[in-house]
Amino acid sequence: MAKEGPPKILRLDESVVNRIAAGEVIQRPVSAVKELVENSLDALSTSINVVVKDGGLKLIQVCDDGHGIRYEDLPILCERHTTSKLSKYEDLQSIHSMGFRGEALASMTYVAHVTVTTITQGQLHGYRVSYRDGVMEHAPKACAAVKGTQIMVENLFFNMIARRKSLQNSSDDYTKIVDLLSRFAIHHINVSFSCRKHGTARADVHSVITSSRLDSIRSVYGVTVSSNLMKIEASDNDPSSSLFEMDGFITNSNYVAKKITMVLFINDRLVECSALKRAIEIIYAATLPRASKPFIYISIVLPTEHVDVNVHPTKREVSLLNQEVIIEKIQSVVESRLRNSNQAMAFQEQT
Numbered sequence: 553m554a555k556e557g558p559p560k561i562l563r564l565d566e567s568v569v570n571r572i573a574a575g576e577v578i579q580r581p582v583s584a585v586k587e588l589v590e591n592s593l594d595a596l597s598t599s600i601n602v603v604v605k606d607g608g609l610k611l612i613q614v615c616d617d618g619h620g621i622r623y624e625d626l627p628i629l630c631e632r633h634t635t636s637k638l639s640k641y642e643d644l645q646s647i648h649s650m651g652f653r654g655e656a657l658a659s660m661t662y663v664a665h666v667t668v669t670t671i672t673q674g675q676l677h678g679y680r681v682s683y684r685d686g687v688m689e690h691a692p693k694a695c696a697a698v699k700g701t702q703i704m705v706e707n708l709f710f711n712m713i714a715r716r717k718s719l720q721n722s723s724d725d726y727t728k729i730v731d732l733l734s735r736f737a738i739h740h741i742n743v744s745f746s747c748r749k750h751g752t753a754r755a756d757v758h759s760v761i762t763s764s765r766l767d768s769i770r771s772v773y774g775v776t777v778s779s780n781l782m783k784i785e786a787s788d789n790d791p792s793s794s795l796f797e798m799d800g801f802i803t804n805s806n807y808v809a810k811k812i813t814m815v816l817f818i819n820d821r822l823v824e825c826s827a828l829k830r831a832i833e834i835i836y837a838a839t840l841p842r843a844s845k846p847f848i849y850i851s852i853v854l855p856t857e858h859v860d861v862n863v864h865p866t867k868r869e870v871s872l873l874n875q876e877v878i879i880e881k882i883q884s885v886v887e888s889r890l891r892n893s894n895q896a897m898a899f900q901e902q903t
């Protein structure tokens with residue numbers, strides 16, 4: 553049929569390119585919340601409060617008490633690839649901040665309406681400004697503000713009809729957001745978190761600053777989890793195999809749940825690692841008679857140059873040097889901890 557030869561190649565409009573890219577970075581409301589909370593953590597906040605309306609499609613609001621954003625930086629704040637965290641590629645080797653690509657806020661402005669209110673230390677008033685497609689809609693307006701930054705994301709995916717429809721039908725995004733905040737709360741115990749639905753007074757996550765991880769897990773996940781936890785620790789100081797430190801909590805054989813919960817932080821970054829999750833599930837199934845599904849919190853610290861943080865558009869996964877060695881080590885620690893506790897319990901039951 554195509555007598556005319558191949559179809560002509562056209563250059564996509566920049567706004568189309570940006571919207572497509574934004575849809576990859578911000579896949580659903582919870583991805584926006586994660587980026588905003590990570591920005592608040594990067595801004596050294598000690599209190600982060602999230603309000604959500606309509607599963608995040610109508611409104612996501614994140615308030616923090618961090619260092620704020622300079623007035624001069626507001627014009628480029630939401631442009632793509634503008635960041636205060638990275639200046640050259642090599643910096644990725646030693647990065648400690650969650651962000652580095654300068655893409656999150658920009659992406660949000662391509663698929664939602666973003667309003668920023670911020671004040672920096674020593675200022676008498678703050679500024680408020682709204683953004684669309686990466687740029688300010690008007691000059692920043694002076695306004696009253698308390699310490700830190702408040703970011704409002706409204707009408708997420710208003711211009712991506714298919715995405716909005718599929719999300720409207722799934723009502724579980726608020727659950728995902730609560731789950732996300734719960735995970736942040738038990739790791740960053742020097743920060744207080746809250747998350748609630750717009751128009752309600754009761755918070756569904758509410759954590760206070762504490763020095764005890766166990767207290768924090770108790771307050772966020774409840775006493776059924778916390779009373780059945782055992783501490784685990786492992787490290788490897790051998791530069792020829794791998795260098796890492798790990799500590800965490802795992803549930804014992806008394807704990808019963810329908811599915812596994814694994815909260816994993818690598819260098820303070822909330823990530824997923826299906827290989828490690830699978831490896832631990834195998835140990836539980838093999839060690840515990842009732843093959844129960846555990847709750848697991850693990851924090852791994854590695855030399856920053858051993859972690860490639862740039863393998864996924866949402867930074868959900870990272871790639872580790874010596875991943876197999878690390879997984880095996882953790883597996884064996886989990887296994888011996890489980891066996892010991894099992895024996896101790898069997899012994900208690902006998903006597």
Ligand code: ADP
Binds near residue numbers: 587616619653658
């Ligand atoms: P990145 O985090 O990769 O730098 P973002 O688009 O998430 O990119 O944010 C762009 C910049 O905006 C950040 O580098 C930071 O300087 C500033 N910023 C964003 N959110 C906050 C916040 N809550 N408090 C202070 N500064 C912020």
Ligand code: MG
Binds near residue numbers: 587591651
């Ligand atoms: Mg960021």
